[in-house]
Amino acid sequence: MSSTRERALTDVPTGAGPVLLVDPDPIARSVFSQCLRRAGREVVVLGDGNLAWDMLCTDHDFRTVIVDQHAPGVDGPELVRRLRARRDGNYAYAIITTRSSAQEDLKRAVASGADDVLVKPFLFEALVQRLEVAARISALEDKLARRNRVLEAYQRRNRQTLEAAARVQRTLLPARAPDLHGVATAWLYQPCEELGGDLLNLLPLDDRHLAFWVLDVSGHGVSSALLAVQVSRFLAPTLGQESLIRPSSASGTRIAPPHEVLERLNALFPMDRQTRHYLTIVYGILDASTGEVTYACAGHPGPLVVRADGGCERLDRPGVAIGWLPEGQAHYADGHFTLAPGERLYCYSDGVTEACDAHERGFGVHRLAAILATARALPLADSLATLAGELARWSGEDAEGGDDVSILAIARADIAAGGNP
Amino acid sequence: MSDIATTAVHEGVRVVTVLRPRLLDPETVEAFDALLRATRAEAPTCALVIDLSQVRFVSSSLLGHLVLLWREAQTDGAVVALAGVSHGLQQLLRITDIDRIITTYPDAGQGIAALRRAQGGASG
Numbered sequence: 411m412s413s414t415r416e417r418a419l420t421d422v423p424t425g426a427g428p429v430l431l432v433d434p435d436p437i438a439r440s441v442f443s444q445c446l447r448r449a450g451r452e453v454v455v456l457g458d459g460n461l462a463w464d465m466l467c468t469d470h471d472f473r474t475v476i477v478d479q480h481a482p483g484v485d486g487p488e489l490v491r492r493l494r495a496r497r498d499g500n501y502a503y504a505i506i507t508t509r510s511s512a513q514e515d516l517k518r519a520v521a522s523g524a525d526d527v528l529v530k531p532f533l534f535e536a537l538v539q540r541l542e543v544a545a546r547i548s549a550l551e552d553k554l555a556r557r558n559r560v561l562e563a564y565q566r567r568n569r570q571t572l573e574a575a576a577r578v579q580r581t582l583l584p585a586r587a588p589d590l591h592g593v594a595t596a597w598l599y600q601p602c603e604e605l606g607g608d609l610l611n612l613l614p615l616d617d618r619h620l621a622f623w624v625l626d627v628s629g630h631g632v633s634s635a636l637l638a639v640q641v642s643r644f645l646a647p648t649l650g651q652e653s654l655i656r657p658s659s660a661s662g663t664r665i666a667p668p669h670e671v672l673e674r675l676n677a678l679f680p681m682d683r684q685t686r687h688y689l690t691i692v693y694g695i696l697d698a699s700t701g702e703v704t705y706a707c708a709g710h711p712g713p714l715v716v717r718a719d720g721g722c723e724r725l726d727r728p729g730v731a732i733g734w735l736p737e738g739q740a741h742y743a744d745g746h747f748t749l750a751p752g753e754r755l756y757c758y759s760d761g762v763t764e765a766c767d768a769h770e771r772g773f774g775v776h777r778l779a780a781i782l783a784t785a786r787a788l789p790l791a792d793s794l795a796t797l798a799g800e801l802a803r804w805s806g807e808d809a810e811g812g813d814d815v816s817i818l819a820i821a822r823a824d825i826a827a828g829g830n831p
Numbered sequence: 832m833s834d835i836a837t838t839a840v841h842e843g844v845r846v847v848t849v850l851r852p853r854l855l856d857p858e859t860v861e862a863f864d865a866l867l868r869a870t871r872a873e874a875p876t877c878a879l880v881i882d883l884s885q886v887r888f889v890s891s892s893l894l895g896h897l898v899l900l901w902r903e904a905q906t907d908g909a910v911v912a913l914a915g916v917s918h919g920l921q922q923l924l925r926i927t928d929i930d931r932i933i934t935t936y937p938d939a940g941q942g943i944a945a946l947r948r949a950q951g952g953a954s955g
């Protein structure tokens with residue numbers, strides 16, 4: 411007995427599993443199976459391809475399949491083709507044996523997905539060497555499959571975590587329309603990933619005043635969303651001294667003017683040098699009894715107002731983004747306008763106007779204004795649905811990337827005309 | 832050599848010329864930021880003009896990078912300016928008020944001339 415055979419007898423490599431041997435020749439079956447057993451391998455021997463396929467369908471443990479090119483029933487290449495089409499994650503190393511060395515036969519064998527072709531007659535040592543390769547490949551395939559399973563589990567957990575976080579983030583959006591006489595509200599929020607860097611809200615400050623804001627943290631993903639959530643906490647009216655919009659003191663609570671809210675935000679949220687996140691925001695207060703709106707912008711587009719006659723006004727108010735300048739260096743000024751009965755105001759993030767079509771043209775503020783002006787006869791929520799439809803058409807079905815889309819709408823009813831906002 | 836931007840020195844002023852029409856995806860923005868930082872690190876007190884004449888779209892993240900760069904340059908006593916800002920970008924810069932923070936020039940030539948004068952004035 412040669413030393414090679416002795417090694418083969420005692421040293422079965424990792425990744426070696428049972429071998430399925432399919433050969434119509436009973437002598438070949440007998441010789442090969444004896445040799446393989448001597449090499450320490452567990453072997454199942456069959457003479458028919460149909461039986462072999464049935465066995466492979468029920469027993470997925472075979473790590474090596476050796477099949478004759480002309481096995482009856484299901485021949486070698488067909489058996490291997492079926493084996494490769496079976497996507498169960500278990501890889502079987504396939505060797506086709508053949509008496510033909512014709513190029514066409516060899517090509518067909520390889521094209522079927524076989525890992526190797528052995529032309530008969532061959533030395534037993536050649537087969538043992540192939541089995542060592544098969545064991546090595548199987549071990550690698552097993553390792554890959556294990557890592558894929560770990561990655562898939564990690565991805566699944568990640569997705570579930572993000573979905574849970576997105577549900578939490580959505581609880582920070584307006585829960586219901588504020589109950590203010592003659593005022594209707596609606597909003598649209600479409601983050602481009604599970605978690606958005608945009609947030610918006612509508613918050614009654616008392617029985618007359620309604621605060622509204624849309625904010626947009628630069629970048630996307632978890633870190634942007636976390637900052638958005640953190641900022642929104644300070645923009646709630648019920649936090650006592652911590653509230654930026656309705657701070658309380660010993661003398662009671664007061665409604666902070668928009669410029670003050672933005673200056674305090676700027677002091678609280680300097681741009682992080684690592685993430686380089688900053689935020690833009692439009693913050694305003696509507697007096698529902700008079701329609702007077704006071705607002706300020708920090709790097710954010712101003713409100714778009716649709717007048718009763720269909721005219722549209724952009725009320726941009728330049729101001730540096732929150733976090734760009736150190737505390738005390740960023741100053742904002744309040745703007746004022748009146749929202750008359752029958753008029754609407756829309757605040758939006760740049761994800762709306764910068765949505766690109768297939769030719770990389772931006773949606774643009776003029777298109778936005780035209781759509782909202784045309785939709786002024788529709789109920790407020792329907793005007794946003796119309797806009798969402800137009801945006802989806804503009805971006806196209808294959809749109810990927812993009813930005814968060816947030817729009818907030820407020821309307822005053824034309825009560826004298828019996829109108830419904 | 833970067834395919835995002837080229838760097839050159841004109842009359843003592845460093846000029847970074849952006850070659851791409853879009854600075855949007857995070858990888859491009861990070862690479863551009865690294866290039867700007869490397870350019871500044873070579874001569875921290877040297878005036879820098881960023882030529883955006885070939886740029887049509889920038890991400891909001893990029894604006895944050897530019898503002899940080901401007902602030903760091905200020906600390907070093909250096910000037911950073913923008914040049915060749917397209918009409919579309921001008922609107923973005925106006926809304927974000929960045930054009931009140933970082934000086935912009937119609938083109939790189941005018942930027943170089945202005946910064947050269949400023950450098951001359953400062954040193955003389």
